Amino acid sequence: MTIDSVRGAPATPAHAEPDLVQLLTPEGERVEHPDYPLDLSPEEIRGLYRDLVTVRRLDLEAVALTRQGELGIWASLLGQEAAQIGSGRALGDHDMAFPSYREHAVAWCRKVEPLKLLGLFRGVNHGGWDPAEHGFHLYTIVIGSQTLHATGYAMGIQRDGVLGTPSAGATIAYFGDGATSQGDVNESFVFASVFNAPVVFFCQNNQWAISEPLERQSRIPLYKRAQGYGFPGVRVDGNDVLACLAVTRKALEAARTGQGPTLIEAFTYRMGAHTTTDDPTRYRLKTEEEAWKLKDPIERVKAYLVRSDMADQSFFDEIEAEAKAVASDLRKQCLALPDPRPLEMFENVYAERHPLMTEEQEQFAAYLASFEEVSS
Known part of the structure; x- marks a missing residue:
């Protein structure tokens, strides 16, 4: 079910409806989707690539710091960079994001200093950033409760009477596939639907709720759950940064103009452990991970840039050097953080x-x- 079909536009015949919105194939080939046009300049695409590479490098540095005893725990985003960067770059100045504890790339898009994130996992601060300044709420550890926060905030925006104006904003709530089994998430769906709240529910379906596979969470694709609550749902290739950007842009614009909530299921894969205290080799097969490596979100953008003559090797070398320098600086800052009284x-x-x-x-x-x- 597409967004437009729920809101009254003629529905696409079921047999013709694609199950997965994709604008960039794993091989780096650009494809079009009639419902989600996207026109980006070469500079903008190179910027997305820079984002993807940088946040992956920062994430790997945080994992290393944890292994060396410098952080208490870390929830890696490895494999989910495109879902987060694509949706994060779709956010506007008046929007507010409500993350769980893995949205490090969305934090990057909202200009939250990576050191603030590491301070939280090092145990030296309580989060440490101003949500209002960044349009990015504090991390939520309790599974799914941020969806209620996002819905309530969206209802406040609605009552401000700004929807449909240039100063209108929307909220976006990030959560995983496992959180869809939580009561808080389902309650937020009910309130968002009944009150037509300007909220986007962004589910990063990374296939595993810690050690629980998706098939034990739902009998149907997660995006189809929205149908039962009375608002549209769409499944997007979560390893395709362009598709995630286009789908989230459309859903946010619908929310800002008073058309109500949308559920986006970003179909992706958690390449690393659930957190650094987890051992995924105990519950999933190596062949599964190898299959998903072929869908790597960074490699497909790189392939697209190369085949479209938008970047050469010097550009990629420059980005790698930049990311390495940012990560090195982050490590030094982390080690210098003072212990609190x-x-x-x-x-x-x-x-x-x-x-x-x-x-x-x-x-x-x-x-x-x-x-x-x-x-x-």
Whole structure:
């Protein structure tokens, strides 16, 4: 079911409807889709390639830092770069993104410093960025709860009366395939549908909810679930940055103009572990990973740039050098992060202090002081 068919336009016959929106094949061949035209300059396409390479390099650096004991944990985005960069670059100045804990590339698009992300996983800050400044909310660890936040925020935009105006914004909620089994996500679908809220639900279907495969999550393709709630759903090739950009742009524009919510299922694959505490070799086959390597989001853009004469080897070498330098600088900054004072955990928690918190803080302060007494 296409977005337009739900909103009243003539539906495409079922037998002619493509299951997967794709604008760039794994071999780097540009194809057209009648519902999702996309006209980008060579400079813009090179910019997307730069984004993809840079965020992958930063992600690999974070994994290495975790293995070396410098981060407590990390949720890698390896394989999902196109879904995040494509959707992230579709966002406008007035839009607000609500991430889970893996949207490092969307954070990059919203100009959140990568060091802020590492500080969170290093345990030295509470997230550390201003959501309003970046149009990017803080990471959400509780699975799926950010969809309720995004829906509520979207309903607030709706009540501001700005939809359909140049200052209109929309929200986008990021979550994985496993989160679609959570009650919060389903409740947000109900509210978004009934109130026609300006929200885009962006599901990165990376095939695995930790060790649980997709077939144990749903009997039908995830994008078709939207039909039961009364709003459109579309499945896009999540390894195709151009398709993700075009589909998300259209869904956001529909939301901003009062046409309500859309569910986007970005069909992709989590190439790495769920987090650095996970071992995917225990539950999935190597052959599966090898098959998805042939659909690599970066390699297909590189192939497109080469076959279209939009870039040469010097460009690719330059991007690799840039990404390496950014990652090296990030490592140095991470290692230089100071450890917070233990009692700082009580700061910036509540707007006003209350007796229980004061009591707990005093108990913890006494506990810390006991070590000083022993050492003296």
